[in-house]
Amino acid sequence: xxxxxxxxxxxxxxxNDEAPDQQMTMTSRPSGHVPGAGTTAAAExxxxxxxxxxxxxxxxxxxxxxxVVCEALLRQGADVLFGYPGGVIxxxxxxxxxxxxxxxxxxxxxxxxxxxxDGFARATxxxxxxxxxxxxxxxNLVTGLATAQLDSVPVVAITGNVPAALIGKDAFQEIDIxxxxxxxxxxxxxVRDADELPRVLAEAFHIARTGRPGPVHxxxxxxxxxxxxxxxxxxxxxxxxxxxxxxxxxxxxPRQLKMAAQxxxxxxxxxxxxxxxxxxxxxxxxxxxFAEKAQIPVAWTLLGVGAIDERHPLAYGFMGMHGWKHVNxxxxxxxxxxxxxxxxDDRVTGKVSTYAPGAKIVHVDIDPGExxxxxxxxVPIVGDVGRVIAALRPLVAQRRAEERRAYFxxxxxxxxxxxxxxxxxxxxxxxxxxxxxYVVNRLGELTGHEATLVADVGQHQMWLARYAGFRRPNSxxxxxxxxxxxxxxxxxxxAALGRPDHETWAVCGxxxxxxxxxxxxxxxxxxxxxKIALMDNKKLGMxxxxxxIIYGGNYHSAQMFGPDYLKLCEAYGIPAxxxxxxxxxxxxxxxxxxxxxxxFVWFEIAEAQNVFPMMPAGKGLSDLIEKWxxxxx
Amino acid sequence: MSNQNxxxxxxxxxxPRHVPGSGEARRHVLVAVVNNRPGVLNRVSSLxxxxxxxxxxxxxxxxxxxxxxxxxxxxxxxxxxxxxxxxQLYRLIDVLKVQDVTGERRIEHELALIKVRATASxxxxxxxxxELYRGRIVDLGADSAIVEATGTEDEIDALVALVGGFGxxxxxxxxxxxMLRGSAAVEVEGLAEAKTEEVS
Ligand SMILES: Cc1ncc(C[n+]2csc(CCOP(=O)(O)OP(=O)(O)O)c2C)c(N)n1
Ligand SMILES: [Mg+2]
Numbered sequence: 115x116x117x118x119x120x121x122x123x124x125x126x127x128x129x130n131d132e133a134p135d136q137q138m139t140m141t142s143r144p145s146g147h148v149p150g151a152g153t154t155a156a157a158e159x160x161x162x163x164x165x166x167x168x169x170x171x172x173x174x175x176x177x178x179x180x181x182v183v184c185e186a187l188l189r190q191g192a193d194v195l196f197g198y199p200g201g202v203i204x205x206x207x208x209x210x211x212x213x214x215x216x217x218x219x220x221x222x223x224x225x226x227x228x229x230x231x232d233g234f235a236r237a238t239x240x241x242x243x244x245x246x247x248x249x250x251x252x253x254n255l256v257t258g259l260a261t262a263q264l265d266s267v268p269v270v271a272i273t274g275n276v277p278a279a280l281i282g283k284d285a286f287q288e289i290d291i292x293x294x295x296x297x298x299x300x301x302x303x304x305v306r307d308a309d310e311l312p313r314v315l316a317e318a319f320h321i322a323r324t325g326r327p328g329p330v331h332x333x334x335x336x337x338x339x340x341x342x343x344x345x346x347x348x349x350x351x352x353x354x355x356x357x358x359x360x361x362x363x364x365x366x367x368p369r370q371l372k373m374a375a376q377x378x379x380x381x382x383x384x385x386x387x388x389x390x391x392x393x394x395x396x397x398x399x400x401x402x403x404f405a406e407k408a409q410i411p412v413a414w415t416l417l418g419v420g421a422i423d424e425r426h427p428l429a430y431g432f433m434g435m436h437g438w439k440h441v442n443x444x445x446x447x448x449x450x451x452x453x454x455x456x457x458x459d460d461r462v463t464g465k466v467s468t469y470a471p472g473a474k475i476v477h478v479d480i481d482p483g484e485x486x487x488x489x490x491x492x493v494p495i496v497g498d499v500g501r502v503i504a505a506l507r508p509l510v511a512q513r514r515a516e517e518r519r520a521y522f523x524x525x526x527x528x529x530x531x532x533x534x535x536x537x538x539x540x541x542x543x544x545x546x547x548x549x550x551x552y553v554v555n556r557l558g559e560l561t562g563h564e565a566t567l568v569a570d571v572g573q574h575q576m577w578l579a580r581y582a583g584f585r586r587p588n589s590x591x592x593x594x595x596x597x598x599x600x601x602x603x604x605x606x607x608x609a610a611l612g613r614p615d616h617e618t619w620a621v622c623g624x625x626x627x628x629x630x631x632x633x634x635x636x637x638x639x640x641x642x643x644x645k646i647a648l649m650d651n652k653k654l655g656m657x658x659x660x661x662x663i664i665y666g667g668n669y670h671s672a673q674m675f676g677p678d679y680l681k682l683c684e685a686y687g688i689p690a691x692x693x694x695x696x697x698x699x700x701x702x703x704x705x706x707x708x709x710x711x712x713x714f715v716w717f718e719i720a721e722a723q724n725v726f727p728m729m730p731a732g733k734g735l736s737d738l739i740e741k742w743x744x745x746x747x
Numbered sequence: 748m749s750n751q752n753x754x755x756x757x758x759x760x761x762x763p764r765h766v767p768g769s770g771e772a773r774r775h776v777l778v779a780v781v782n783n784r785p786g787v788l789n790r791v792s793s794l795x796x797x798x799x800x801x802x803x804x805x806x807x808x809x810x811x812x813x814x815x816x817x818x819x820x821x822x823x824x825x826x827x828x829x830x831x832x833x834x835q836l837y838r839l840i841d842v843l844k845v846q847d848v849t850g851e852r853r854i855e856h857e858l859a860l861i862k863v864r865a866t867a868s869x870x871x872x873x874x875x876x877x878e879l880y881r882g883r884i885v886d887l888g889a890d891s892a893i894v895e896a897t898g899t900e901d902e903i904d905a906l907v908a909l910v911g912g913f914g915x916x917x918x919x920x921x922x923x924x925x926m927l928r929g930s931a932a933v934e935v936e937g938l939a940e941a942k943t944e945e946v947s
Contacts, residue, residue: 296790297797301840321840358937359782359843467763483834486827490765 179308179339180206182347183272184213186315189347192243192270193217194234194611196227196604198254200247201287203274205339219611219640222632224251226604228258229630231269233605236591237566238612239396241268241322248275249287252333253294257598259329260298264595265417266394268327270318271295277337278306292333300328308341316353325362326481327394362480366497366505374452374476374493375509381450381474383521384410387433387462390417390594391455391479397500398587401454402426404503409513411525413441415456419579419590427515430525434462435729436576439535440528442727442735448473455479455499458488459595468734478502535740536726542696544720550574550649551581553699553717557619557647558582560703565617566591566609570602570626572656574649576725578621589616600629606644607633617645617707624650624676634686637712645706646714648679651721659724663742664731679716690714770825774803776855776925777829778933779836780844783809783816787841791818794839800824800832804922806857815843815938819924844935848925857923858897860885861907864914865892873913880906891916899923 183206187195196219199207210218221227224246231242246255252273262269276285281304292304301321303314311334318330348356378384392401401421405412411430412422422429431441445451451473456462458477463469466489475491477484478499485494495502515522542552554577557567563585569575569592584590591609593601606620627648637644658672683690689709693702693716706713727738781787788807795802803821810817822832833845865873865887873892877884882896896906900923907918927933 292786293789296786297793300838357840358935360840466766469764471761471764481838483831483838485834486767487831487834488767490767490827 176342177344178205178209179311179334179341179343180209181212182308182311182343182345183315183334183339184209184216186312186319186347187216187243188213190241190315190319192241192319194219194608195243195245196221196230196234196608197245197272198224198227198247198251200249200251200274202276202336203245203247203251203272203339205336206245206272206274217611218245219607219636219642221604221607221636223630224254225257225600226607226630226633226636228255228269228271229261229598229601229604230608230611230633231271232258232262232265232267232601233568233591233608234612235262235267235269235327235608236265236605237588237609237616237618239394239588240612241270241319242608242612243270243272245272246274247287248273248291249289251287252291253289256294256298257596257600259295259331261593261596261598261601262329263298263300265593266327266390267329268322269329270315270322271299271329271331273331273333274339275304275333275335278335279337281306281335292331295331298329299331300326302331303333305332305334305338308338308343309345311338311343312345312347313353313356316348317357320350320353320357321360324360326479362498363482363496364480364498364501366478366495366502370493370495371502371506371509374478374495374506377450377474377476377493378408378410378452378506379511382518383444383448384408384450384452385430385444385448385473386410386412387445387451387453387456388412388414388418388421389454389456390415391499392418392421393587395455395480395498395500396587397455397498397503398422400500400503400507404507404510407507407512408510409515409518410452411444411522413437413445415459415462416579416592416594418456419592420584420587423585424583425585430529432579434459434735435464436580436725436727438529438532438580439727439738439740440525440532442729442738443528443532444525445470445473446736451475453477453479453491454503457484460488461594463489463735464729464737465732465734468736470735542699544723547694547718547720548696548699550577550651550717550719550723552696553647553649553693553719554578554621555581555583556699557621557703558584560700560707561617561619563589565589565619566606566613568592568602568606568609568618568620570620570622571597571599572623572626572654573651573659573723573725574621574623574655577649580725599623599626602626603630603633603637603644603646606646607636607642610642610644614643618643619645619647621647621649623655624648624652625654625674628674628676631682634683634688634712638687641711643710644712645709646712647703648714648716649719650676650679650716651719651723652676653721655723656725658722659728662722662724663728663739679714683714688712688714690716692716692718694718767831768825768828770827772823772825772828773849775822775824775826775829775832775847775849776853776923777818777820777822777833777836778844778846778848778925779818779820779833779842780810780933780935780938781816781818781839782841782843783812783814784841787816787839788818790839790841791820791836794835795820795822795832798831798835800828800835804857806922806924808924812938815935817924817933819922821923843938844933846933848927848933851931852928853925854928855899855923855925856897857900857903857921858895859903859907859918859920861894861896861910861915862891862917863894863910864890864916866890869913873910876909877906880909882906 227244231244235242276288322330413433431438476493477491478495602620610618691702807818886893
């Protein structure tokens with residue numbers, strides 16, 4: 115599974131002779147995004163874990179609910195968790211010492227724990243885990259859970275609650291937290307009896323990662339954590355049998371597949387809309403093979419960035435509100451949209467009534483609730499997007515690029531035109547400062563397009579998605595659905611611990627960075643090698659842009675003071691570099707990369723640069739604004 | 748926009764894309780079979796509220812299995828919007844089955860208790876009307892009577908209109924429950940086996 119943890123409390127020495135390949139017998143974990151099998155490092159970790167799972171730890175005390183939690187985490191392979199202690203969750207912290215293979219990362223704010231678990235899950239494909247105490251600890255997790263919910267990220271959040279007898283009495287730090295998380299989780303539980311913990315935790319992990327992933331919250335009373343229990347952990351079969359209402363459909367219906375193939379064979383201007391589902395389902399290879407066979411250009415959503423290598427001849431570009439004009443144009447003139455694991459968010463469609471007016475739609479999603487929700491579709495297919503495209507590929511006719519020559523030439527012309535009117539050639543300078551698109555482009559180049567780049571929310575998020583050049587699946591992490599400022603640094607923390615084999619950068623705006631910058635201390639204390647690129651326009655840039663274009667230049671509250679970030683980092687003991695001119699950009703990035711541990715680069719970027727094109731809210735995909743007051747991007 | 752003419756889409760504006768839920772609204776009756784666990788009703792009603800589905804009535808009680816409850820929900824909306832209701836309900840882990848029975852042959856009844864003003868002089872007239880509508884008097888006070896009626900919403904509406912003339916002091920209706928006629932049933936796959944096991 116995880117290739118290797120960055121600064122783990124290394125799995126301890128004495129190896130025994132069990133073969134690493136027997137280790138999946140305890141509990142079946144899907145492979146996730148990590149090419150686990152095969153690498154020695156992965157085998158090592160698996161080996162250590164399985165040994166640990168089989169050895170009953172001599173506790174010298176009875177097994178209590180808190181032990182069940184630790185055992186369950188280990189059984190699920192969740193060996194990194196992010197949390198913050200408090201009164202009612204202390205029984206759990208009291209036993210952590212007995213489980214040296216569980217690595218608990220102490221964050222500085224529970225929001226950071228939830229985003230870190232989320233980033234871990236996005237980067238690895240495995241369930242991320244966060245912990246908090248009752249009351250304020252739990253409410254602090256909420257933004258992170260909502261973020262994971264809207265982006266379908268598998269997270270298990272565990273909170274303590276007051277002893278069962280005090281529930282409903284407005285006890286100290288008691289809040290109806292399951293009432294709060296109910297609408298923003300895939301499922302949630304309140305556990306008052308330790309005997310139920312093995313089942314509930316196994317269900318929580320199963321639900322979080324199966325079908326359309328999502329966050330699951332498990333609230334456990336303090337007395338349940340302390341209660342003695344002998345309840346055994348359920349088998350996978352028992353878990354499924356106990357959830358008769360949870361049976362996701364994985365394979366597309368043959369009749370629907372046939373209908374889709376007919377539409378695809380008939381289409382002259384088809385476009386694939388690749389969404390997050392492609393990455394979640396690990397269907398990048400299937401997507402490419404399918405697109406190549408039928409010769410269909412691929413557009414992607416914000417969360418679909420990385421679904422196809424941007425250099426691929428069929429990779430057409432990023433769609434939607436701040437997508438490329440040529441991509442939106444292709445969608446608007448398409449006769450068939452093949453939507454794969456995406457959900458026609460309003461940022462993607464704009465006004466639905468004018469969306470892709472000439473197109474029929476084939477919509478593949480594992481969640482039937484997404485189909486027909488935002489747009490009416492001609493061919494719905496419910497299923498795992500990877501399995502569906504794999505089943506669809508043999509049914510569609512093999513095409514050669516020449517057969518689509520006229521269409522492809524037109525798309526190429528549109529692309530040249532739209533790229534020319536955008537950043538290409540606009541240079542590195544803008545208003546005597548750095549041009550933001552130049553900076554993210556250099557970041558992509560210098561990290562070899564291999565690093566995991568985690569976006570915060572705002573203009574820089576859009577520039578990153580547009581200009582960094584993504585090639586690898588899950589190398590771009592972004593809070594799309596909720597658009598949560600403050601996401602990047604803690605999410606990068608989780609991503610870095612999940613995929614220590616990849617360099618990890620948090621790309622932040624000055625606004626968002628100041629929302630969760632307390633996690634700098636976590637990076638230092640836990641030696642998590644996250645690099646931070648601060649895109650400092652001294653503004654809430656996206657707010658400023660909207661105020662300029664939509665609110666007549668009434669810039670209330672867009673200007674934002676920030677500290678001297680070099681001094682800030684110095685205070686934390688984090689090496690920091692500053693770049694204000696184009697020739698400082700590359701050296702600053704390289705200097706940060708050379709640091710063994712966290713590092714920071716402060717980019718002073720233009721203060722009034724806009725993200726173009728822009729589809730104003732309430733307008734359609736054909737109503738893109740490309741310039742304002744004479745200035746393009 | 749110089750390349751616009753290259754596009755094969757017709758010069759005249761195409762018709763607007765259909766927006767789901769914008770069709771003609773009508774009353775739908777849904778049956779949801781759910782786990783009988785604490786909080787399930789809250790999950791269902793919270794989802795309906797959050798997604799702005801308009802519940803007209805919701806009746807819930809357990810089935811022949813104490814661990815399984817059955818909800819009868821009436822909602823207004825176009826067919827697509829109501830299909831969304833059931834799809835969204837399926838997202839809930841505790842929901843085992845949702846069926847729109849609007850087009851099915853079914854018994855659809857609710858129960859009402861109506862406390863009407865009843866003086867010595869009006870009493871016998873009330874009793875006559877109530878009998879005619881197959882209701883019954885379940886309580887008689889000095890100046891009031893409680894009428895219990897079961898039937899379709901229309902039947903109860905009619906009875907309410909008639910006794911309304913005497914003066915209604917209080918009324919409560921349960922909302923409808925439904926059952927398919929004949930051998931058809933709202934069945935949950937996989938749950939049936941457990942059922943027979945239990946019987947044998
Ligand atoms: C928690 C939260 N609060 C408010 C917003 C609204 N919002 C979206 S972008 C933005 C400005 C972000 O500014 P900054 O982080 O500096 O990024 P920039 O746009 O300047 O690149 C704001 C306030 C949000 N997305 N999230
Ligand atoms: Mg900013």
